[in-house]
Amino acid sequence: MQRSKTWIGAATAVVLLGGLLAGCSSGNKNGNNAQASQSAAPTASASASASASPTASADDKSPIKISWFVDQDYYKKNWDPVNNLLDKMITDDTGISIDFSSGTPEKLSALIASGDIPDVVTVDKGNPQRGVLEKSGLVSPLDELIQKYDPSFDVPKSMQDWFRNADGHFYGYASFFWAKEKFKEGDSIRSNQGLYARKDIMDQLGIKPEDFNTKEGMVAALRKVKDAKVQYNGFTVTPAYFESWVIGGFFGAPREDASGNLVDRERTPEMLEAYKFLNQLYKEGLMPEDSQTLDQDQLKEKVANGSVFAITNKNLDWSALYQKDPKALFVHVGPVVGDAGNKPYVDPVNASGWTLTMVNAKTKYPDRIIKLLDYLSTDEMSLNVNYGPKGAAWDFDENGKVKLSDEFNALNAEDPNKAKNKYGNGTLQWLINWTPIQRTAPVPVTADAIAKDENALFFAKLTYDMLPFESITPLGGTDEGGINAKVEENRKKWRAKMILAKSEADVEKYFNDEVDTEAKLGYQKLYDYQNKQFQDAKKALGLQFAWPANQK
Amino acid sequence: MERTLETSRLAVASGTKASGRRSRWKSQFALQSMVWPGLLFLLVFSYFPMYGILIAFKKYDLFLGIMDSPWAGLTYFREFVTDPNFLNVLRNTLAMNLLALLLSFPAPILFALLLNELTAGRFKRFVQTVSYVPHFVSWVIFGGLILTVLSPTNGVLNLLLVKLHFINEPINFMAKPELFWFIMVGAEMLKGIGWGAIIYIAAIAGVDPELHEAAKIDGAGRFQRMWYVTVPSIMGTIVIMLIFAVSSILNTGFEQIMVMQNPLNLDVSETIDTYVYKVGLQQMRYSYSTAVGLAKSVVALILLFGANYLSRKLSDNSLF
Numbered sequence: 095m096q097r098s099k100t101w102i103g104a105a106t107a108v109v110l111l112g113g114l115l116a117g118c119s120s121g122n123k124n125g126n127n128a129q130a131s132q133s134a135a136p137t138a139s140a141s142a143s144a145s146a147s148p149t150a151s152a153d154d155k156s157p158i159k160i161s162w163f164v165d166q167d168y169y170k171k172n173w174d175p176v177n178n179l180l181d182k183m184i185t186d187d188t189g190i191s192i193d194f195s196s197g198t199p200e201k202l203s204a205l206i207a208s209g210d211i212p213d214v215v216t217v218d219k220g221n222p223q224r225g226v227l228e229k230s231g232l233v234s235p236l237d238e239l240i241q242k243y244d245p246s247f248d249v250p251k252s253m254q255d256w257f258r259n260a261d262g263h264f265y266g267y268a269s270f271f272w273a274k275e276k277f278k279e280g281d282s283i284r285s286n287q288g289l290y291a292r293k294d295i296m297d298q299l300g301i302k303p304e305d306f307n308t309k310e311g312m313v314a315a316l317r318k319v320k321d322a323k324v325q326y327n328g329f330t331v332t333p334a335y336f337e338s339w340v341i342g343g344f345f346g347a348p349r350e351d352a353s354g355n356l357v358d359r360e361r362t363p364e365m366l367e368a369y370k371f372l373n374q375l376y377k378e379g380l381m382p383e384d385s386q387t388l389d390q391d392q393l394k395e396k397v398a399n400g401s402v403f404a405i406t407n408k409n410l411d412w413s414a415l416y417q418k419d420p421k422a423l424f425v426h427v428g429p430v431v432g433d434a435g436n437k438p439y440v441d442p443v444n445a446s447g448w449t450l451t452m453v454n455a456k457t458k459y460p461d462r463i464i465k466l467l468d469y470l471s472t473d474e475m476s477l478n479v480n481y482g483p484k485g486a487a488w489d490f491d492e493n494g495k496v497k498l499s500d501e502f503n504a505l506n507a508e509d510p511n512k513a514k515n516k517y518g519n520g521t522l523q524w525l526i527n528w529t530p531i532q533r534t535a536p537v538p539v540t541a542d543a544i545a546k547d548e549n550a551l552f553f554a555k556l557t558y559d560m561l562p563f564e565s566i567t568p569l570g571g572t573d574e575g576g577i578n579a580k581v582e583e584n585r586k587k588w589r590a591k592m593i594l595a596k597s598e599a600d601v602e603k604y605f606n607d608e609v610d611t612e613a614k615l616g617y618q619k620l621y622d623y624q625n626k627q628f629q630d631a632k633k634a635l636g637l638q639f640a641w642p643a644n645q646k
Numbered sequence: 647m648e649r650t651l652e653t654s655r656l657a658v659a660s661g662t663k664a665s666g667r668r669s670r671w672k673s674q675f676a677l678q679s680m681v682w683p684g685l686l687f688l689l690v691f692s693y694f695p696m697y698g699i700l701i702a703f704k705k706y707d708l709f710l711g712i713m714d715s716p717w718a719g720l721t722y723f724r725e726f727v728t729d730p731n732f733l734n735v736l737r738n739t740l741a742m743n744l745l746a747l748l749l750s751f752p753a754p755i756l757f758a759l760l761l762n763e764l765t766a767g768r769f770k771r772f773v774q775t776v777s778y779v780p781h782f783v784s785w786v787i788f789g790g791l792i793l794t795v796l797s798p799t800n801g802v803l804n805l806l807l808v809k810l811h812f813i814n815e816p817i818n819f820m821a822k823p824e825l826f827w828f829i830m831v832g833a834e835m836l837k838g839i840g841w842g843a844i845i846y847i848a849a850i851a852g853v854d855p856e857l858h859e860a861a862k863i864d865g866a867g868r869f870q871r872m873w874y875v876t877v878p879s880i881m882g883t884i885v886i887m888l889i890f891a892v893s894s895i896l897n898t899g900f901e902q903i904m905v906m907q908n909p910l911n912l913d914v915s916e917t918i919d920t921y922v923y924k925v926g927l928q929q930m931r932y933s934y935s936t937a938v939g940l941a942k943s944v945v946a947l948i949l950l951f952g953a954n955y956l957s958r959k960l961s962d963n964s965l966f
Contacts (some may be wrong), residue, residue: 199928200927207708222928223930224932226708226930229709230708230709231709286876339937383818384798384799384821386821386909386910387818387908387909483758531731570931571708571929571930571931575929576725576925576926576931576934578929579924579929580729580731580925583912583925584731586912587912589909590908590912594910611730615730630670
């Protein structure tokens, strides 16, 4: 009896040990995978071709399941071809079901380190993981896949060129990419920046949009709001929440000097002027202290509550406010111009897009996946992923504009989430092209939609071609990337200090201090890198000058 | 089970009397085997991964692997120490920890002592349970609650202070750098007091009641008994916790600071952990992050030994 108990004890220990070892063995396996992937890297294209079954017909629709990782933490999608019309449409058309997973960029790093990535990976083009992936051999060059399996896949040339690596290949398809060569009459790149103010309050106090054209006029208008102590919804209305970089853009802060070198906007006299101006607003109580502490969501809430008069960020969406009060509209005003009288500019949305979608070099279905990417990136599918499937959620009206179906509108008004679950609108935008959507946008009917349309067109005129400037963000893992992170972190701090400074002299002092601190952080090395990237980009685009004031 | 233990204890005695470790090991086989999983666990998850520390001295490339990455020597250590923000970051880390040592280290002890004096068992348990709850709330939520309470526009605290006419204008607490350390330490105290008290409550429960009775007979009041009986009895526990606290003086919680940070308090809120996260990990600069982590661990080890040595000399209480 005793003996058997001893052995039971020992056996338990062995089982526990076994459990531990099992844990390690799977860990080791991952390690081996990483090694395997290293050795597989040079032969990635070879293995890709080997795995393509020669018998696969041109339109193979046999049901398969692929995995797809998106490096956006918030993103969740359960593939549901039974209830979700968009998913059903895609599965019916291609035979493919997608198993989506998502997470932070750090999670993607872990996946890369394990050497075992999902069939498809979507990564923010600005994240350090992108460069690592492209160099890792874990993803296939898209150009090779296209040539082999889907020669008719028409990827815009500007996108190919923009994302082409030194090895001559490009590895990802970009979402929200604005390909100039595909533009038609009337297409334009829009901006998320601008200057907007509440129309109802302007009317109430006799403020006109032109008042915002000068610094003095703008201050006077904001003062009126403050002095009138406007109440809305029980809140005292705050005159302004402005972002320094937008104001600097209005003052004409240049990004390139006369000899074609990159200029860091943050260090221009125009930017100093912007900080002084915002500091003046702060000192007069026109822009509150919490403008520097609130995050975007908190600001959004304030705007939606109606307690803000003027803003510079279009993304602080005011739709919720309008739905409660049809008079509470934000309309475009100004824009304010600086002392030098420079032409004002706003940054357009990134022409080079948002995310890149790449294909695992070891996937079993390279042929099917590349065709799926082709399918999802067509103009019509861009509309379908944005609104839900054509026919069910929308259709073209007689003018070729999108008209949403009554069923969709009804369900969307009842519960937007229910509509999303049924129509899949806005749930799969990783290969979307916004140009066809903008081109066919429904004719605005509500006052809010009309105002937004006017706002967008107004500020689209103030944009410039930002593409050459979009390549200056250093790659992750590099020394320049580290310096850039430090400089950015530092700037957050100094920005707040300058805007909330006690006097104008302090603003100037901080402005110079910032330059000194950055020099110690290794700024010169970062600038040299960025300027080189900028010159290379201009060369690739065939430009001598990139800043509109320099272009003849 | 009881019988097994007993017999093996007997076996220990006889084993040592006979000759050598071998037979002792044999007779303790069942007991010894229980240690193996623990040892193996330590080996596999704590000691084996230490070879990864190598990347602190290399220019680590994910695809070359740890061994084949080129050497970088002390580059990354130098980068951190010569960083213009280094002193600032170090100051914040130390300041918040020293403040915590001063304020939130004694708090759970005091709480445990007071709780122990409660006579109503039901009420005592209730208070204890309530005090645990914040520990189980994640920092993102807890930090959000604190921010909401302190908000200048609709925060409870400001409303209260204004209505009671203590202040005329709401205070934007999170925009006042001079308050940040106190808010942070206060929030941590609030969240950790109940949880931290558990170990002291357990220690107090182990105090021999005869000591209390003897003190009572000698005419000691409640406070005297608390001070002269309970506190000395749990001194060993307190000292050990203090040694741990001292050795982790370079660590600050990470999430709580990230949640409460904003550009206005960055000067006082950036700590080693958050800074390295931003300029190291987020940028996939693993060598740099490891170098800082290693430097921190070495300092922690020195502090641990130092504190342990001092406490052994001064109070006869020590970890080892």
